[in-house]
Amino acid sequence: MKVMIVEDDMLVRLGVKSMIPWTELGLEIVGEARDGIEALDIFAKQLPDIALVDIGLPKLSGLAFIEQAKGIYPECEYIILTCNQDFDMVRQSLRLEVRDFILKSTMEIETLRQVIENVVGLMNKKREKQSNDQHKLGAQSFKTLQKKEFMREWLNGNYVQSDVIAKKAAENGLDVQGAELQAWVIQLDTPYRKGQKLLPHDLDKLGYAIENIARELYRESLVGVVEDVRIRRWYILVDQATNHTDPNALVRAVDHYLDYQISMGCSRTFTDLSCWPRSEAEASSCLELKYYKPNQSVFEYEADSQPAWCTTIPxxxxxxxxxxxxxxxxxxxxxxxxxxxxxxxxxxxxxxxxxxxxxxxxxxxxxxxxxxxxxxxxxxxxxxxxxxxxxxxxxxxxxxxxxxxxxxxxxxxxFGENRLKAEKRMIIEAVESYIHETPHLEMNLNEIAENLKVSAAYLSRTFKEETGNNFTEFVLDIKVKKAVNMMENGMGVTETAERLGYLNVSSFTRMFKKRVGVAPSQFVK
The missing domain is CATH 1.20.272 (Zinc Finger, Delta Prime; domain 3)
Incomplete structure (x- = not known):
């Protein structure tokens, strides 16, 4: 084990180093520091198992050093060296789980040695226990992996003879002799959680939680679980021989405790151990009904009412x-x-x-x-x-x-919006064409709307939307343009007025002057 001494008094450091038989205790001094900042730097590099720490360190107090060092390496044990032992220091030390105190004013080397030996003994026991626990956990994990692998091979149909399956099951701690088995297929309803897609490690943790809940609910009735996180599915084998296990209980528990929604397909019960692959396919087929029945969570095979799937489209x-x-x-x-x-x-x-x-x-x-x-x-x-x-x-x-x-x-x-625009444009063009071809006629909005098979109100509104003018203004604009064209090509004022359907020249003159700003006769000149 590695030891570090954090003490600003050089004589105290020398005394501690020289008077304690470190090698005999199985210890090695790997660092010395004179202040808290230097101590943290050495601590991070060496990661000692035991640290002797003075309380009154410069730059950073001993307790502050311990607090920060615990975040770097939590396994280290601390022995405090102090000149006084006030209540506040003791309280903070207990919070930091300091192992022991040594008063420097009355310190005896034998006492310090005994304290160090006690700490070493405690650490050895803790490490031995950790080693045993890890060994047990490793053996248990290996057995679990072996069982999972057997279950997966069984599900994949690698074993086809019932007696071979029974033997392999017994080797893996599974008692399936005389069992009335049922295959369940669990599907996670959505791959998202709070808007984020679930990653494989999220699904691994979820599967572990689902398996634990299933074991708590069904206990000896649960034979085993096999996962396939690629498609968010878990395959469960249960024994219905002694106690009927209700799949709805698992659905409710996962929803309540994990806040996930799952659906399940359940096969018929079977006693032939070689039938698990076929029964899993049967349960998966039942689960496919979720595609059509989103409000249902459990789909159990029922021989009389089970719908036949259409393999081809009708x-x-x-x-x-x-x-x-x-x-x-x-x-x-x-x-x-x-x-x-x-x-x-x-x-x-x-x-x-x-x-x-x-x-x-x-x-x-x-x-x-x-x-x-x-x-x-x-x-x-x-x-x-x-x-x-x-x-x-x-x-x-x-x-x-x-x-x-x-x-x-x-x-x-x-399409409707484009069609409406095209229709409105066609109406305007049709009216323009009609006015150009019959400028001598009196233009009546109702008659034109009737000929175009639209309402007068719609026609009026369309003119306003498409041209910015009402119907009357639109007609006048076209007549003015035709009048200008006629007179620029040598036609007289009177003939122009007659061609445009005006009963007298004065009416035409008033209209033209209002629209153009000058009288027709002045325009001709």
Whole structure:
């Protein structure tokens, strides 16, 4: 063991060094310091097991040194050297777990030696205990790892004969002879915690906690647990022969104590030990129903009511998918949204299509949406891989279809806005064309609106939005432009007024002067 002496009095240091048989006690002096700052530097480099420390050190007191040294190496034991032993010093020393006190004024070397021997004895006992504990823990951990490895090999189907499995199980401390076994598959509902994605070490700790809760709940009924953190799953084997174990109890306990939501699939019970891989697949198949039933947490196999999975997409669903593709190609987004709701209804009723197959169908629709946006000359946002991942990330199919519907609704809004703008522009152009072709006629807003199959109010509002003028002002502007053009090309004032439908020249003159600022005759000159 290593010893350090922290004392500002050189004579005291020399006396302690020379009078104590350090080698005989199995000790070695590795450092001396005259003040608290120097002591901290040496302490950090040497990490002594025992430190003799004077209280009245310069630069940094002995107690302050001990407090900081404990943060560097907590295992060190301290013996205080002091000239007086006041209550405050004792109280602080106890808080710092100092091992003993030596009064320098009455110090005897034999007393100091005895104190040091006591500290060495205590440290040896502590280290021996730590060594034994580590040895036991190591042996226990090794047995646990062996058991886990056997369980994993058993689950993977590496053992196919029941008698071999029973023998291996017994070697690993598992009594499964005559057991009525059931496979459970646990799935973590979300890979996120407070907005942060769970890392593998987070899942390891969670799995350890889930296993401890399961052992407390089911005790001897729990055969073992195998984890697969890559897909956030744990596989549990329970014995239902003596006491029926309720999987709902584990779901509630994990929610209550760990604040995590899990779902479970449970197989039929089996007695043939070679059936665990098949039963795990059965439990996993039950758990797949979570994709369609998000509000349910436990899915137990029931022979009479267990739905058969559709391994291929039914013809009715294929037809609806084709309709969605067709409507998207024609930019009929409202009809595409209607077909999507039909698809949701078909998928949400038994027999259910396997989730993986549904996700492929969703990817096909997303690809079609992307093609539609890419082929349109517009400002439409093209769905990218980030969008696809957002749509497919949810556990439940309703959320995935909602993601597609959100994309379609966005396209519908953008397309509708562009279509409305185009429609308004067409109305203005149609009215302009009509006025240019029939400038001699009296322009009536109601008649024009009726011919265009729109309301007079809508037409009036459209003119204001698109041109900044009301309908009457708009008509006058066009007539003035035509009048200017006619007179610049040599037409007289009277003929211009007649061509534009005015009953007399004075009416035309008033209108023209008001709009242009001069009378038509002056404009001609």
């Amino acid at each position: 013809t009715s669903i294929v037809g609806i998918e084709k309709e969605i593709h067709q409507w998207l190609s024609l930019f009929q987004f409202e009809k595409a949204a209607q077909s999507l709701r039909m698809l949701e209804q078909e998928l949400g009723t038994p027999p259910y299509v396997l989730p993986g197959t549904v996700k492929n169908l969703i990817i096909d629709i997303l690809n079609k949406l992307s093609d539609v946006c890419g082929n349109r000359e517009s400002t439409h946002r093209k769905p990218d891989m980030a969008t696809a991942n957002e749509v497919l990330e949810p556990v439940y199919f309703q959320d995935s279809l909602k993601g597609i519907d959100d994309e379609i609704q966005m396209l519908l809004a953008q």
